[in-house]
Amino acid sequence: MDQNSDIIILGIESSCDDTGAAVLVNGELLSNVTYTQDVHKAWGGVVPELASRAHEARIIPVVDAAIKNAKITKQSISAVAFTRGPGLPGSLMVGVSFAKSLALALNRPLIEVHHMQAHILAHFIRTPGVEYTPPEFPFICLTVSGGHTQIVKVHAADRFEVLGETIDDAAGEAFDKTAKILGLPYPGGPLVDKHAQEGDPHAFRFARPSLKGYDYSFSGFKTSVLYALQKWQKEDPDFIPKHLDDLCASIQFTITEILMDKLALVLKEHKVKDIALAGGVSANSEVRRRFAELAAAQGCRAHIPPFAYCTDNAAMIAASGHFKYLAGDFSSQNVMAMARMEM
Ligand code: KG4
Numbered sequence: 001m002d003q004n005s006d007i008i009i010l011g012i013e014s015s016c017d018d019t020g021a022a023v024l025v026n027g028e029l030l031s032n033v034t035y036t037q038d039v040h041k042a043w044g045g046v047v048p049e050l051a052s053r054a055h056e057a058r059i060i061p062v063v064d065a066a067i068k069n070a071k072i073t074k075q076s077i078s079a080v081a082f083t084r085g086p087g088l089p090g091s092l093m094v095g096v097s098f099a100k101s102l103a104l105a106l107n108r109p110l111i112e113v114h115h116m117q118a119h120i121l122a123h124f125i126r127t128p129g130v131e132y133t134p135p136e137f138p139f140i141c142l143t144v145s146g147g148h149t150q151i152v153k154v155h156a157a158d159r160f161e162v163l164g165e166t167i168d169d170a171a172g173e174a175f176d177k178t179a180k181i182l183g184l185p186y187p188g189g190p191l192v193d194k195h196a197q198e199g200d201p202h203a204f205r206f207a208r209p210s211l212k213g214y215d216y217s218f219s220g221f222k223t224s225v226l227y228a229l230q231k232w233q234k235e236d237p238d239f240i241p242k243h244l245d246d247l248c249a250s251i252q253f254t255i256t257e258i259l260m261d262k263l264a265l266v267l268k269e270h271k272v273k274d275i276a277l278a279g280g281v282s283a284n285s286e287v288r289r290r291f292a293e294l295a296a297a298q299g300c301r302a303h304i305p306p307f308a309y310c311t312d313n314a315a316m317i318a319a320s321g322h323f324k325y326l327a328g329d330f331s332s333q334n335v336m337a338m339a340r341m342e343m
């Protein structure tokens, strides 16, 4: 490849507990390395101080591996894209400082990326030899992660309209917190999904929010799971192990129903050809199934990214960086991490 005329974007992700680096050449993904920190497992959730320390320890080997796997040289990089926010301040700071130093050393432009926009733009990641048609603008994206739950109308790669979002817990938190009540380790979402495969989704009924409009709320649901389990465990201390699969299936069913009900409401009023799913919770089997069903019922095309691009990754940061590179949208060396960031 002629590395002088190629657009080579190095993407760096460090917003939470995954350290990621990826290389995108002319819009095609050549490498994507993710180091998932397991230090948090013992604590039942992400410990910010441990997360930033783990990012510091891993960022250099992760970036080196991404460059090596892509078979490029550091000098051939056209720009360094990084997650500016939202996320954990200490975690973000590691990626931001690293990206700034590298861009300065290489004398290349810096590109800041909004983590939630990147989850959506993960739909535009192209991998060599894989046929794939990305969603057409405007499309509606349901972004469901551990920190956020949003329904976004995506007008263009740089124009995002938030139609609805959670007023309390995110969908991923609803999975993780109810899993914790069941005694499952962090992150509980994937384990709830696993146990749910063997359970009856209608075995138990939990509260659903009665919120009007497009916003979500999961706190009432979470409390209803907690109170119901406290009551059932009083009657039978082995209630959870005896009914774990049914509990997981019912929890998963309810969270999915809450997600899909609002999305269906949005789709009634916003007619689009394409709908997309993004964020860690889009790895959930029931969410994927119901999303595809809803799309078919509405006559829309459903876009569900491969698993590796659902959870936090740097490929989505590099893909977002590519759009911004083409638009000449660069950041200055004074850019700072932002824990909270508007779409
Ligand atoms: O997008 P992500 O990797 O990180 C954030 O930006 O938050 O999402 C992580 C979330 C966690 O809450 C995790 O439990 C959830 O995604 N998750 C799942 C599944 N896989 C990941 N939730 C339910 N079912 C799954 N299969």
Ligand code: ZN
Residues within 6 Å of the ligand: 115, 119, 145, 146, 279, 280, 311, 312
């Ligand atoms: Zn994320």
